[in-house]
Amino acid sequence: MERNWAGNLTYSGRVVVPASVAEVQEVVAGADRVRALGSRHSFNDIADTGGALVSLEALPPDLELTGDTVTVSAATRYGVLAEALQDRGLALANLASLPHISVAGAIATATHGSGSRNGNLAAAVAALDLVGADGELRRVRRGEEGFAGSVVALGTLGVVTSVTLDVRPSFDLRQHVYLDVPWRPVLEDLDEIMASGYSVSLFTDWTGERVGQVWVKSAGTPAPTDLFGAPPAAVQVHMLDGEPADAVTEQLGVAGPWLDRLPHFRLGHKPSHGAELQSEYLVPRDRAVEAIGLLRAGRERIAPLLHVSEVRTVAGDDLWLSGAFGRDTVALHFTWRLDPAGVAALLPDLESLLLPLGARPHWGKCFAATARELARLYPKWTEFAELRHAADPLGKFGNAYTAHVLG
Template structure:
């Protein structure tokens, strides 16, 4: 490639020979049929080498945009290159919504689905749970369509890019709705001990942010369908100005706060679509633990607070509902998510990551597929009851190994 291609954060420089941007499905099928190794590059918002390859990268950004709303207005079919911000605008214009969004509306829908990326909410499944149908080009260049209820569907949705190139997704949609976003400062540690389940359920979506400079929570963000009364909440006080999730950063690119009602897509993300949320000078890690052990997990992080705080920008604590997708971090368990935004220094961050993993291991913590973790692949495989079935699915859909890379070989145990 004449130009260096990196991920969003810049900590990964891809080793690909070429970057292809097919403008249509025939060209895409030809690329796959010609053989690999190939990997698909979404919005680049991953922090490890899952999308890297010694072969060729494929971007779906130039595919024709698709947003086909079903006659019953319960689903929408979208192309494999669309991003959540684009989808939100298209759906909202039709009076529709998706049930959840991630913190960033800038990420690609297919990339988020392939890694079981999430929003927040005790009753909200991750973004992959809205998938009702998936269309992909498998390793021999042939198209495959799977629908919810098909034998392979639950294994293919969170597919890590191992089964093929996702060309289209059919997503569940709901009527558009409004939310209000409230931010509170200085949630005391004692409130977590006394009211943690209630706090986490106190909104459609709830996020707690801390830099672990103290045992308390810096900010609590509640996204609600109704209005909250003025005054303190769980011992925290209403913020006296707009907040950025990272303490001390300007809040210009954060979504509207102070309980001002607004459309779902302008409140569910933490950041506005029209702004780049940051320079990308960061690394990210995340682990999902059983929600019934939430306070244990927070205590586990607190035990290594002094080791992680020097390299931490912010830790977000949130919830995700259980699902039936084989490689979802939330497979068959309601989860507490512990998301860490680190400084952009891999050498300094990795010891902090390892320290967290040691503390969280007794809780069977599942790492986010697209973020920084050091758990060995055998340990990760053991966290997923259907992993052997997934490996067999990969062998059937891509027997030539067109979509394999070193990261995937390690994960699969090849």
């Protein structure tokens, strides 16, 4: 039986592994229900279906450079793509915490890295090739009508077979980790702290008066000598107790290529804890301090279920179902212990605090909100519903998840 990365979900459909785009077209055209199955790094049933689960892992791993873009097969892992670009002196502007995830799966859910000036991974998309409900292959390009609704689409418009991404010249980063940074000055000027590097992450369990770790990835400008009296760590550290430090990307201020510093985890190692669940809520930047205060006040319920939380930033974008649509955003991430019942019981109460602040749940992680609550959070909700109906009037790409969260 096919399972997701965390092991909390068993997929119910029949896995199909086409070896060409033409075979993808045949599968989609002949199926009543279809979902694309990515790298399985999701914590809910977004990819599940009782019909055909299409894995694109056997498609030819093509890479085509054209000007300042690269086109790759949808199932390409970001870590593999990053190595190929680095060999050519090129880079992506952003990467997620782990390079193990597939390009198409990450962009479909607006998965992101970190950085006050960095958009999520989907913001780099210049074009998509996808197989529609009729089995026809279509290309959607930036600037065309409907493009902004087609990138972060939760797999509801078709099976994406290739993605074209913006690239830039390669660059180096240095990474420092600061330990036990006081919360008070961090919250007094959160924007300044989060802009102190190319990418900045705070790791906390919400207890106590100090942030456990602050990871600063710097490009060009030097990293701070200390953060409110907290110096950089003198040895390599993992954000999770008991996990090996060699699983995370190099720290201690040693300069290295972007692909070896932007993610938190190394491609050849286990990312995070492994036996875990995850949730994430993206709040408007100007409500972030308020949201953090609510989470610290609720630490007695949160901490027993938690491995660690991460606070990071994402620049605003114009993609309709993106968590950062129309606003600069702070992402509040929760790496939970593998306790599905306990997490499920907590999430409605957590969302009762965060959703009124405008928090949008990450589409690929654990959350409780339904279409009724979510519709109020996305200004282009109606336009996306119309785009989805036009592309898939019979609901071939729908499933229980889409019925729950999109209606």
